[in-house]
Amino acid sequence: MKKTYRGSCHCGAARFEADLDLSAGTTKCNCTYCWKTRWWGAIVKPDAFRLLAGLQELGYGFPTEKAVTRASCKHCGITSFGWGHIAQVGGDYVSINVACLDDLDPAELIAAPVTYMDGRADSWWNVPAETRHL
Numbered sequence: 001m002k003k004t005y006r007g008s009c010h011c012g013a014a015r016f017e018a019d020l021d022l023s024a025g026t027t028k029c030n031c032t033y034c035w036k037t038r039w040w041g042a043i044v045k046p047d048a049f050r051l052l053a054g055l056q057e058l059g060y061g062f063p064t065e066k067a068v069t070r071a072s073c074k075h076c077g078i079t080s081f082g083w084g085h086i087a088q089v090g091g092d093y094v095s096i097n098v099a100c101l102d103d104l105d106p107a108e109l110i111a112a113p114v115t116y117m118d119g120r121a122d123s124w125w126n127v128p129a130e131t132r133h134l
Contacts, residue, residue, distance in 0.1 A: 006052075007100040009073035009080050014054030016081060018044055018096050022112040026098060028134040031119025033070070035134070037079060041095040042112075046083065049094040068095060088125065 001021060008015040020042050027041045028034065034041075058071040068084035080100035085092050098109060118128040128134075 002048075005096075005101045006103050007080055007096065008102055009054070009078040009100065010076040011073060011078075013057040013075050014071065014073050014080060015052045016096075017050045017052060018042075018081075018094070018101075019048040020044060020096065020101075022098075022108050025113040025115050026109075027095075027115050027117060028131070029117040029119040029124065030128045030131075030134060031117075034119060038099075039079075039095075040098050040114075042098050043089060043093050043095050045090070046092050046094055049081070049083075049096070 002019050004017055004019050006017055057074050059074050060069050060071060068082045070079045070082040072079045080097050081094055083094045116127045116131045116134060117124040118126045
């Protein structure tokens with residue numbers, strides 16, 4: 001069931017809303033970016049995401065030609081969302097860092113299915129051999 005969540009970076013300079021259905025699944029990847037930041041994502045279409053504040057407070061890294069652009073707060077350094085275009089996930093998307101959802105009940109996250117992706121081998125559609133560290 002879709003629910004509107006509010007989220008932010010650590011200092012609150014960047015704030016957003018996203019309409020998510022966590023029962024539809026979340027993602028964890030073993031690429032170097034996701035591994036190092038411990039990214040746990042939930043993907044939505046762009047019309048289900050609204051940046052409420054902080055556009056000028058965001059820096060951008062990991063360019064779109066690499067499948068995703070990440071938005072990091074210039075003040076606290078937290079990356080709360082990213083966006084890109086991947087045909088295999090339906091084109092344009094926004095990936096929400098579920099750890100940045102301020103009103104998320106941990107029970108909802110525990111119940112959310114997780115899809116593991118082998119980004120380290122550029123094989124995002126396959127599960128890596130080991131996932132316990134993700």
